[in-house]
Amino acid sequence: MEPQQLIMPGRRSPRADAPNRPRIGIVKFASCDGCQLTLLDLEDELLAVAERVDLVEFAEATSRRSMGPFDVLFVEGSISTAEQVEEIVRLRAVSHRLITIGACATAGGIQAIRNWFELDEVRDTVYPGPTYVESLAQARPVSDFVAVDGELRGCPISPAQLREFLVSMVTGRRAQLPDEAVCLECKRRGVVCVAVADGIPCLGPVTRTGCGAICPAYGRGCYGCFGPRESANTASLAKWFSDSRSAVEVGRLFSGFTAWSEPFRATIDAHGGPPGQRADGSEPRDA
Amino acid sequence: MTGATCFLPRADLDRLFAALRADDRTILGPAVSDGAVIYDEVASPAELPTGWESDTEPGSYRLRETGSSRAFDYVLPVTSWKRYTHPAFVPLTRARRDGSQVEVEAVLDPPPRLAFVGVRACEIAALDIQERAMRAGPIGDADHAGRRDAALVVAMECAAATSTCFCTSMGTGPEVRQGADLIASELDEGFVIRSGSATGAAMLAGLDLEPADPAQVERAAAQVAAVRTRIGDPVAVEGLPERLRAALDSPRWEQVAERCLACANCTLVCPTCFCTSVGVASDLDGQEATTERHWDSCFSLGFGRVAGDANFRPKVKDRYRQWLTHKFSTWFDQFGSSGCVGCGRCVAWCPVGIDVREELAAIAPVEGPRGPIPWPPAPDAGHAPAALTVVAPARHVTTSVVAVTQETADTATLRLATSDAALLAARPGQFVMVELPAFAAPPISISGIRPDGLDLTIRSAGPATAAIVALGPGAQVALRGPLGRGWPLESAAGRDVVIVAGGVGLAPLRPVIEAVLADRARYGAVRLYLGARTPGDRLFAAEVAALAGRSDLEVAEIVDRAGPEWLGQVGIVTHLFDHATWNGDRVTAFVCGPERMMQATAAALTGRGVDPAAIWLTLERNMACGVGTCGHCQLGPFFVCRDGPVFSIAELGTAFGREGL
Ligand SMILES: Cc1cc2nc3c(=O)[nH]c(=O)nc-3n(C[C@H](O)[C@H](O)[C@H](O)COP(=O)(O)OP(=O)(O)OC[C@H]3O[C@@H](n4cnc5c(N)ncnc54)[C@H](O)[C@@H]3O)c2cc1C
Ligand code: SF4
Ligand code: SF4
Ligand code: SF4
Ligand code: SF4
Ligand code: FES
Numbered sequence: 001m002e003p004q005q006l007i008m009p010g011r012r013s014p015r016a017d018a019p020n021r022p023r024i025g026i027v028k029f030a031s032c033d034g035c036q037l038t039l040l041d042l043e044d045e046l047l048a049v050a051e052r053v054d055l056v057e058f059a060e061a062t063s064r065r066s067m068g069p070f071d072v073l074f075v076e077g078s079i080s081t082a083e084q085v086e087e088i089v090r091l092r093a094v095s096h097r098l099i100t101i102g103a104c105a106t107a108g109g110i111q112a113i114r115n116w117f118e119l120d121e122v123r124d125t126v127y128p129g130p131t132y133v134e135s136l137a138q139a140r141p142v143s144d145f146v147a148v149d150g151e152l153r154g155c156p157i158s159p160a161q162l163r164e165f166l167v168s169m170v171t172g173r174r175a176q177l178p179d180e181a182v183c184l185e186c187k188r189r190g191v192v193c194v195a196v197a198d199g200i201p202c203l204g205p206v207t208r209t210g211c212g213a214i215c216p217a218y219g220r221g222c223y224g225c226f227g228p229r230e231s232a233n234t235a236s237l238a239k240w241f242s243d244s245r246s247a248v249e250v251g252r253l254f255s256g257f258t259a260w261s262e263p264f265r266a267t268i269d270a271h272g273g274p275p276g277q278r279a280d281g282s283e284p285r286d287a
Numbered sequence: 288m289t290g291a292t293c294f295l296p297r298a299d300l301d302r303l304f305a306a307l308r309a310d311d312r313t314i315l316g317p318a319v320s321d322g323a324v325i326y327d328e329v330a331s332p333a334e335l336p337t338g339w340e341s342d343t344e345p346g347s348y349r350l351r352e353t354g355s356s357r358a359f360d361y362v363l364p365v366t367s368w369k370r371y372t373h374p375a376f377v378p379l380t381r382a383r384r385d386g387s388q389v390e391v392e393a394v395l396d397p398p399p400r401l402a403f404v405g406v407r408a409c410e411i412a413a414l415d416i417q418e419r420a421m422r423a424g425p426i427g428d429a430d431h432a433g434r435r436d437a438a439l440v441v442a443m444e445c446a447a448a449t450s451t452c453f454c455t456s457m458g459t460g461p462e463v464r465q466g467a468d469l470i471a472s473e474l475d476e477g478f479v480i481r482s483g484s485a486t487g488a489a490m491l492a493g494l495d496l497e498p499a500d501p502a503q504v505e506r507a508a509a510q511v512a513a514v515r516t517r518i519g520d521p522v523a524v525e526g527l528p529e530r531l532r533a534a535l536d537s538p539r540w541e542q543v544a545e546r547c548l549a550c551a552n553c554t555l556v557c558p559t560c561f562c563t564s565v566g567v568a569s570d571l572d573g574q575e576a577t578t579e580r581h582w583d584s585c586f587s588l589g590f591g592r593v594a595g596d597a598n599f600r601p602k603v604k605d606r607y608r609q610w611l612t613h614k615f616s617t618w619f620d621q622f623g624s625s626g627c628v629g630c631g632r633c634v635a636w637c638p639v640g641i642d643v644r645e646e647l648a649a650i651a652p653v654e655g656p657r658g659p660i661p662w663p664p665a666p667d668a669g670h671a672p673a674a675l676t677v678v679a680p681a682r683h684v685t686t687s688v689v690a691v692t693q694e695t696a697d698t699a700t701l702r703l704a705t706s707d708a709a710l711l712a713a714r715p716g717q718f719v720m721v722e723l724p725a726f727a728a729p730p731i732s733i734s735g736i737r738p739d740g741l742d743l744t745i746r747s748a749g750p751a752t753a754a755i756v757a758l759g760p761g762a763q764v765a766l767r768g769p770l771g772r773g774w775p776l777e778s779a780a781g782r783d784v785v786i787v788a789g790g791v792g793l794a795p796l797r798p799v800i801e802a803v804l805a806d807r808a809r810y811g812a813v814r815l816y817l818g819a820r821t822p823g824d825r826l827f828a829a830e831v832a833a834l835a836g837r838s839d840l841e842v843a844e845i846v847d848r849a850g851p852e853w854l855g856q857v858g859i860v861t862h863l864f865d866h867a868t869w870n871g872d873r874v875t876a877f878v879c880g881p882e883r884m885m886q887a888t889a890a891a892l893t894g895r896g897v898d899p900a901a902i903w904l905t906l907e908r909n910m911a912c913g914v915g916t917c918g919h920c921q922l923g924p925f926f927v928c929r930d931g932p933v934f935s936i937a938e939l940g941t942a943f944g945r946e947g948l
Contacts, residue, residue, distance in 0.1 A: 045571065048571050049571065052571060052572075166571070167569060167570075167571055167573070167725075168750075170571055170572060170573070171569065171571075171572065171573035171725050171726075172573075172750055172753070172754055173567065173569075173573065173725055173726045173727070173750050173751065173754070174727065174749065174750045174751070176566060176567065178587075178589065179588065179589065180551070180587040180588070180589060181548070181549070181550045181551060181587075183550040183551055183552050183555075183638070184550075184551050184555065184582070184583070184584065184587065187375075187551070187552060187555035187556065187582070188375035188376065188555070188581055188582050189375070190325070190366065190370065190375070191321075192320065192321040192322065192323040192325060192365055193348075193365065193552070193636055193638070195638045196346060196347060196348050196365075196635065196636050196637075196638060197321070197322045197323045197348045197349070197350075197365075198322055199347070202638070204550070204638075205548040205550035205552075205638050205639075206548065206550075219321065230587075230588040230589075231549050231588055231603055233545075233546075233547065233548045233549065233603070235545075236545060236546045236547070236548055236639055237548060237638070237639065239546075239639075240346070240638070240639040240640070
């Protein structure tokens with residue numbers, strides 16, 4: 001397990017009575033709120049966290065609003081409209097550290113699947129009155145627009161990782177957010193590998209750990225919610241999948257919440273793109 | 288200890304279970320779960336995988352129901368017994384930080400009393416091999432030792448084999464010869480069983496069984512002989528360690544890296560792999576903290592990472608090479624045996640079916656070269672502990688900061704007070720793990736040894752070191768150590784001493800200088816060559832100035848980049864002795880600095896005729912345990928923590944400076 005870079009070096013144990021509690025903001029763009037709400041999962045420790053940080057912006061739980069500046073700004077959601085681009089650029093300028101949370105902010109999210117298609121066509125399918133929808137052609141991760149200092153992956157993010165991150169912020173230690181494969185957690189838990197024992201395709205070997213290998217523990221293959229791990233060898237895994245599947249099926253396996261992040265994206269492209277109708281009405285090619 | 292072979296009727300298997308329970312043991316054995324046989328708690332023989340067989344191939348495992356009445360016809364489960372002797376998570380410490388007070392204590396839970404039922408021959412070998420690794424010392428692992436000692440082993444000889452088995456080649460099976468308390472073979476009507484230890488003999492006597500019929504013993508022998516025939520001899524092991532050593536630059540490493548996912552499954556299912564990392568958890572303020580160790584693997588990128596995001600094994604091909612060469616070659620250097628028992632788990636449970644047998648044949652072919660041996664054996668190679676005594680838990684000694692000297696913008700020397708005899712007996716070149724609750728413990732060299740304490744000179748390279756150098760007088764910090772082998776000062780007696788330091792590398796050399804000056808007459812000429820990035824990065828500036836004023840040693844300094852106030856030399860440290868007139872063959876050199884600088888220095892020194900066996904340097908690697916049990920710091924056959932960190936160039940051979948090792 002390898003810790004991720006620390007967020008606020010040297011800052012130690014700020015308490016409610018300390019003058020320098022870090023000013024924290026949580027904002028969202030195109031997403032479902034699931035990640036922000038993970039903060040509420042901290043239940044027992046939520047009050048203690050609130051004592052140690054100054055939560056100046058958190059739309060889900062408080063009515064407080066702030067224009068910044070923020071010591072740490074958590075950003076949820078992908079960037080999909082021109083206004084959102086302007087807003088994220090403004091927020092970056094007033095944030096000492098900007099941390100993206102969740103698959104949408106870090107990888108574009110499930111809505112990034114539309115990045116492979118013509119926008120109009122998606123709009124027509126999804127909304128009855130398409131004229132009201134102002135959208136960029138693509139749903140993109142925050143890091144495509146501004147510099148990001150750290151990220152919490154997952155769909156939704158893991159409460160344990162969020163806690164670890166907050167503790168690292170308060171204590172000044174390196175957050176332990178490993179970048180290794182899901183397989184390590186899977187084996188530590190003693191889960192029987194669904195790929196080897198059942199032939200179920202599993203993205204665990206190329207996906208970053210953090211979820212606790214939940215899907216394999218329930219007999220399902222990993223969907224890749226936490227996005228690519230370090231050294232993700234998707235080409236080899238896709239080749240192995242291809243032995244018993246068509247290219248379309250292999251492409252589909254990588255077309256989840258983090259489909260738009262490399263090298264998943266390249267692997268999907270190499271297999272004819274994600275599932276769905278093309279502009280010309282064709283299905284993805286079966287290479 | 289091996290008494291008569293008895294017969295245990297199938298219906299009486301529960302009597303064996305009862306005897307194990309009466310011995311206050313939890314019974315672990317095979318059971319079907321999630322489409323596979325795993326090892327788990329089994330309350331009664333009814334929970335055994337009766338009527339199940341399993342087939343494996345590279346990347347595939349399938350369970351098959353046969354309806355037979357036999358319970359042990361499956362081949363190896365994905366689980367290995369290491370889950371119980373070397374669990375995936377083991378608590379290490381509990382720590383408290385209250386204001387400036389720090390206390391760290393080792394956590395050592397009493398080992399559970401377990402009975403392993405159905406242990407195969409290769410697994411017995413694996414238990415022994417892993418135990419040797421965890422107890423090879425000089426400081427063994429107390430948790431592992433306790434668990435292993437408390438386990439009772441009931442072996443079951445194999446009656447079936449699968450395509451991934453190769454115990455025959457590795458010399459570990461399929462026959463069970465020793466290492467178990469009870470040794471059984473399953474026949475249709477029951478089990479022939481004999482004891483393999485005094486404990487087993489007593490237990491068997493308690494069961495009061497009839498002797499086995501010679502025909503039954505013969506059938507059992509025929510059964511396992513058939514397994515041997517079925518497996519054949521799939522791996523040519525003759526000269527394998529040497530063949531692999533000669534193949535470190537094989538193009539095949541690149542090719543296998545194209546397929547390898549670096550997912551670590553092979554190492555985690557391997558019954559002998561022992562590598563771990565340390566995790567830290569704490570309350571929100573870092574006042575109460577715990578550490579635990581968990582399974583890790585040389586396949587993870589983080590495994591070889593060091594400060595400044597440098598990494599000793601960045602590429603997957605480096606990591607695959609570490610795995611294969613460790614299992615089949617450097618394990619011999621380290622522990623005197625192969626690290627592979629031929630269980631085939633790594634082959635079956637690789638999600639893309641990479642087969643070590645195939646890779647070995649391609650990378651280190653039988654007809655391939657066998658030498659030259661790139662490194663001599665590790666200093667403590669193959670040292671099985673003389674006696675497997677109980678290993679003491681780790682010691683964490685609280686020390687107090689007496690004074691802090693800011694050396695440079697990012698480096699400070701902490702003067703620590705302690706009365707701990709072991710710490711005070713530290714030798715120059717040894718190091719300690721520095722423990723501040725809630726932080727990962729970094730390895731830090733001892734930069735001063737005094738009658739009442741130690742000095743540590745620490746560069747703020749990341750969060751943990753930043754927090755440590757920020758400590759003020761009166762603050763406490765815990766130390767674990769001293770660790771490692773120090774500088775061999777004795778070997779320099781009567782010879783000229785050359786000391787070459789780069790940057791913070793002067794820290795571990797400071798005690799050498801002090802020791803040499805304290806016994807000045809023992810040595811010939813003493814020369815100090817000190818390099819730093821800039822004049823502001825020079826350590827111990829006042830002390831060095833004082834040394835420069837002495838007539839009994841020579842001091843030369845150089846910086847990479849000068850400022851306006853710097854009148855000295857500019858360039859790399861080797862420039863300081865480019866034009867020196869001294870004679871290399873009388874010199875013993877002690878070198879420390881960044882790895883590149885040490886490579887250049889070693890080359891320059893050998894170029895001047897200094898014997899490689901007299902050029903000593905201290906290496907940096909990622910370290911988690913400091914005692915040879917976490918696997919992080921491996922460099923070819925060496926554990927840098929335990930066998931070093933001080934090595935001579937001659938000892939390291941071509942392992943020194945080799946990329947990705
Ligand atoms: C034998 C030895 C002696 C050393 N002596 C000194 C010395 O005297 N003075 C000095 O300033 N530095 C020394 N170092 C380097 C020092 O250990 C690292 O700079 C330190 O570990 C970095 O920690 P950090 O502050 O980045 O910790 P964090 O960023 O909080 O964590 C770093 C993480 O990396 C892991 N890690 C393990 N080994 C290393 C390593 N070698 N480098 C970086 N990370 C590592 C740790 O487990 C830790 O979890 C020595 C290293 C070794 C191996
Ligand atoms: S089930 Fe998936 S995550 Fe678990 S070990 Fe197998 S491939 Fe890896
Ligand atoms: S050899 Fe197989 S199991 Fe091992 S790391 Fe590579 S892909 Fe994973
Ligand atoms: S290397 Fe593979 S075959 Fe050998 S002991 Fe380990 S898991 Fe078994
Ligand atoms: S370094 Fe050796 S023991 Fe450790 S995981 Fe790798 S192969 Fe296994
Ligand atoms: S083996 Fe753990 S640090 Fe060397």
